[in-house]
Amino acid sequence: MRKSWWKIVCVILLIYTVVGGFLFAVPRLNIVNETIRVLYFHVPMWFGMIALFLFSLIYAVSYLRTNKLEYDMASNELAHVGVMFGLLGIFSGMIWANYAWGSPWHGDAKQNGSAISTLAYLIYFVLRGSLNNEEQRARFSAVYNIFAFAVMIPLIFIYPRMVDSLHPGNGGNPGFNTYDLDSRMRMVFYPACIGWILLGFWIATIRIRARFIEETILDQENE
Numbered sequence: 001m002r003k004s005w006w007k008i009v010c011v012i013l014l015i016y017t018v019v020g021g022f023l024f025a026v027p028r029l030n031i032v033n034e035t036i037r038v039l040y041f042h043v044p045m046w047f048g049m050i051a052l053f054l055f056s057l058i059y060a061v062s063y064l065r066t067n068k069l070e071y072d073m074a075s076n077e078l079a080h081v082g083v084m085f086g087l088l089g090i091f092s093g094m095i096w097a098n099y100a101w102g103s104p105w106h107g108d109a110k111q112n113g114s115a116i117s118t119l120a121y122l123i124y125f126v127l128r129g130s131l132n133n134e135e136q137r138a139r140f141s142a143v144y145n146i147f148a149f150a151v152m153i154p155l156i157f158i159y160p161r162m163v164d165s166l167h168p169g170n171g172g173n174p175g176f177n178t179y180d181l182d183s184r185m186r187m188v189f190y191p192a193c194i195g196w197i198l199l200g201f202w203i204a205t206i207r208i209r210a211r212f213i214e215e216t217i218l219d220q221e222n223e
Contacts, residue, residue, distance in 0.1 A: 007202055013195030017041075020188035027185070038096040040188050044097070044196035045089040050156075052200050053121075054081035057149045060142035072138035073215070075145060077207040079121055081200050086118045109163045113155035120148040 021040035059075035059199070093111070094104035105111060124144050131137035 006198055010198035010202055012156050012197055013191045014173055014199060017044075017188060017192040017195050021192070024188055025082060025184055033099075035096050035099045036185075038092055038173055039185065040192045042089055042092040042096060044193040045085050045190075046156075046199040047090060047193050048126055048196045049085040050152075051197050052078050052085060053152065055201075056082060057145055059084040059105075060145035063142045067135070069134065070212070072141060073211050074204075074208050076141065077211060078147065078204050079124060080207060082123075082205045083118060083121050084203075085196075085200055086114070086121070090114055090118065110156065113159055117148075117152040117155050120151050129161065145181055 017040055021037050026034070026036050027116045055073045056078035059078065063071035063075060090111075093114075097106060097108075097111075098104045116179055124141065127144060128141045131140060
């Protein structure tokens with residue numbers, strides 16, 4: 001129970017997020033209307049993605065410092081879940097954009113930056129799969145992981161603020177918290193961020209354990 005408390009917190013927060021996200025009152029804004037509820041899912045998923053990629057980066061650097069393959073394993077699985085959250089963030093954003101902007105994809109700076117960042121990590125998996133030598137694969141993956149994270153940060157946080165953008169908080173547009181993230185939405189939004197981040201790490205820990213068991217079984221068979 002002591003080790004699982006954060007999982008219980010995750011379940012409670014996500015149940016609260018789903019119920020509150022669909023049933024609690026939200027500001028009535030022109031055009032956006034009820035689609036503002038996507039804020040409880042789209043943005044927290046991106047926060048989860050960034051947290052997962054950050055820890056994937058940390059484990060990648062840890063591998064380069066120690067050459068311990070378990071760090072490479074953890075880095076890889078965290079990146080997998082991070083990409084999943086990134087894709088969910090993109091798709092949920094497209095649903096919102098379809099109603100708010102008139103079409104799912106406008107070539108907005110943040111949309112393009114998000115797509116390129118996700119593509120960079122997908123390339124990471126392709127390149128990783130093309131190498132057979134375990135240590136070579138781990139070292140190359142760790143170096144590329146650093147590059148992918150370094151590319152993602154300016155594409156998502158810097159570039160959209162320097163050009164015209166339809167996204168709230170970018171390109172001169174006011175952010176959600178400026179004009180509509182009132183106390184009613186904060187009651188759901190902040191717990192949602194914590195809940196989705198915890199879910200991402202929960203999935204990652206399951207994948208890491210499964211991978212560790214798989215590697216252990218393969219080592220025993222080879223012996």
